Amino acid sequence: MRRLLTLLTAAGAALVGLAPVASAAPDQYSCDTTGTSYTYVVLYAPGLPRFVADTELKFDCGSLVEYYPEIGVAVATSAAPDFADRLGPNRAYSGRKDVPGATSRSRSQESVAPADDRGAEQWDMDLIKAKQANKVNEGSHRVVVGVLDSGVDATHPEFAKAMDPADSAGCLTGKADPSADAWKPTTSPHGTHVAGTIAAADDGSGITGIAPNVRLAAVKVVSDDGFIFPEAAVCGFMWAAKHHFAVTNSSYFVDPGFYFCRNQPGDSAAYEAVRRAVAYSTGRGVLNVAAAGNEAMDIANPTKDTVRTHPVDRNCATLPAGLPDVVSVSAVGYAGTKSSYSDWGKVDVTAPGGDRAQIPPAGSGPACPLSTLPAGGYGSMCGTSMATPHVVGVVALLASTHPWASPAQLRGLLRSEATPIACPAATPTCTGLAGDNSYYGHGLVNALAAVTR
Known part of the structure; x- marks a missing residue:
């Protein structure tokens, strides 16, 4: 599913308030x-x-x-x-009308059976010191994390205490539907995998999330054929604002293309609609975190849309990661270096997303992070989709330890407490110093710092 950022396979808009001529x-x-x-x-x-x-x-x-x-x-x-x-x-735009080529996206994941305790296989949690953080503070139950994705399987044992049905909704039509059938997963395990990284229970079995005591709200924005259209994204951010989530996870880019351009007809309307929804949610106390993308390109200097044919330049951005109010996340593998597929450029921080070229030692788990799957399962997936919930889990800990912090303050803490990573030697695409560069932003997120500093 390419729109879900997992490696598995307008400004200037007219504002009209009167009836048309x-x-x-x-x-x-x-x-x-x-x-x-x-x-x-x-x-x-x-x-x-x-x-x-x-x-x-x-x-x-x-x-x-x-x-x-x-x-x-x-x-x-x-x-x-x-x-x-x-x-x-x-003023108006339809994402579905503009979908190029195929009308569905393939999906796969490495599914594995549950076991008594899979913690030793969570190298990703070791990398960001989440296991150490869990011993200090596992997050506050008053903190609600919105998983804007393909739905979350509330029946999974890992979410027995975490799921918050009252704050969950389906947004596929652009209008929030709070019924349980509207937000449960149907064809995709993606949202359930994301949710486990954030808040799987610390119960001695399966895996443990970064902030297992926080609450999860499922906001379904991904259609059964794998698309996330502007109206669903707008609905998701507005729902998050209405329900006062502390942070949201957006492991996707808005369809039908990778970029929306503020200076192009149609695109400008979609860009502005999503921008307004994100800005409104930020103003209502929500910090939104999104995946940078898996196109292995510089999203700060766009030159080509790999999904849809249209002119692309500096007026274009991926949604929502390219918006000013959104924390953008790149991915690293087991070795702690940028994953081969990860986009770079506009990056706040980095986190484990896995890389099949960076293989962990035997017993440390698969190259792609292990997390929950529907029907009580566990499996591994790679992508900036998987890096993003690691950041969101750390933000949830920050919101727990700094209950009065604004989105801007949480973002500042996230950046200042990250572990700096320098650019690899002789890599011209990575520019900047350790602690502020195009590959890793301000560095690798640090869960332990979030609960001790």
Whole structure:
């Protein structure tokens, strides 16, 4: 699943607050409804009343699914082929409509049977001193961590005390659905694996997460065919804000391409919608953490979208990792050096994501981090997807030990307490000093420092 960042296989947008001019559509009965129905994000002026957005969307052949007045973003459906044109190319965008090629993503994982205690195989926890941190502080139950992913299997024994159903929801349509069926995993083990790294129980069996006493909320933003569209991401961040999560985990990039460009029609609307949702959640006390990506490229200087064909330059960013308010995470393997697949450039910190070229000694576990899988299982996966929950677990410990810290303060603590890593010798793509460079950002996250400093 490429959008889930696991190695397994607008600024300038028009803000409209009034009904459109008559030339946009003669009347609502002129709508062509013979096309395929798609879901769109649509921009409005923040604070605009819901009924105004609803009225315009009907006039332009759409139906309102959800409206977030705090940020002026609507989610709408329409079968009219010219729906986005009616509203304006910088105001509306459908990710599904723009999906290139195949409509699904392959998935795999190395599944292994549970055992009494798999702790010795968690080299990733040793690398960031999580086992030492667990002896000091395992996190506070008042801290809620949002796993924005493919759902979390709440029946897994590791989550018996961690899962918080009341704070969980499905966001695939762009409108939050709190029913249990909406946020449970269906086709992907990805979210369950992420969740285990953060908060698997310290119960003497299976594995132990970085912050086993915190609570987990599952927010399902990944469709059954493996896509994360703008409306789902917006819904996920707004849900996190409403429920006052301390931190969220986004181990994905928003579809349908790796980059969204602020200066391109369509892209600009999606970029702005997600940017507003992230900024709003940050303002409500949420620190959002995201995977940098697995494209083995410099995301601070984009030149090519490896997923979708369109011009790419410095006006483009991956979502959500490329946004200013988001902590971006690169990956290292067992040896503590950048994983071969990991993106670099815009990186705050690094964490274990695994690398099949960096093989641990016998008995130390697989090259890819071991964590939970649905149906009570355990397995290994590699990717910046796996590095990100290590960072989120450390942030959860920081939120536990610094209960009044703002997102900016938590980010500052995360960076200052990281273990600096210097650039490899004779590696021109790694620039900067130890403690602030393009490969590792401020360094490897340190769980022990989060509970002792």
